[in-house]
Amino acid sequence: MQKDGRVEQRVAHALLRLVRQAGRSDGDGIAIDFPISRQDIAEMTGTTLHTVSRIMSAWEDKGLVKSGRQQVTIVESHKLLLLAEGRTERD
Numbered sequence: 717m718q719k720d721g722r723v724e725q726r727v728a729h730a731l732l733r734l735v736r737q738a739g740r741s742d743g744d745g746i747a748i749d750f751p752i753s754r755q756d757i758a759e760m761t762g763t764t765l766h767t768v769s770r771i772m773s774a775w776e777d778k779g780l781v782k783s784g785r786q787q788v789t790i791v792e793s794h795k796l797l798l799l800a801e802g803r804t805e806r807d
Contacts, residue, residue, distance in 0.1 A: 721802065726761040727771050728800035731781070735790055744782055744789050751786035 731748070740749040758768040772788075775781045780796055782789040790796055798804060 723761070723763050723767055724771055725800055725802055726763070727757060727768060728796050730757055730760045731788065731790060732793070732796060732800055734788075735793065739790075742789060745791040746793060747787065747789040752788055753786055754783070757788075 734748045734752065735746050738749045739746040741747075754768045754772060755765050757772075758765045761768070772781060772783055775796075776783065778792075778795075780790070780792045780799075782791055
C-alpha cells in the first residue's frame with residue numbers, strides 16, 4: 717500500500733504543478749486551462765492509465781477533483797496539497 721501512496725503523491729504534485737502553470741478559476745474550483753487526459757497524467761507521473769484512473773475516480777468520489785473529457789478541475793486544492801505532501805488533515 718505504501719507504493720500506491722507514493723504514486724498518489726506524484727499524481728497530486730503533477731496536478732498542482734499544472735494548476736500553478738495554467739490554472740483558471742471557475743465556478744467549481746481551479747480548472748487546468750488546456751486539454752489534458754488521464755493518459756497524459758499517467759505519462760507525466762511514470763505510472764499507468766489504470767492507476768491514474770483509479771486514483772482520480774477515488775478523488776472524484778471524495779469531492780477533491782472533477783474531471784471530464786480532456787478536462788480536470790481541482791475542487792479542494794488544500795486537501796490535494798496535503799495528499800501531495802503525504803499528510804492528512806489531522807497531521
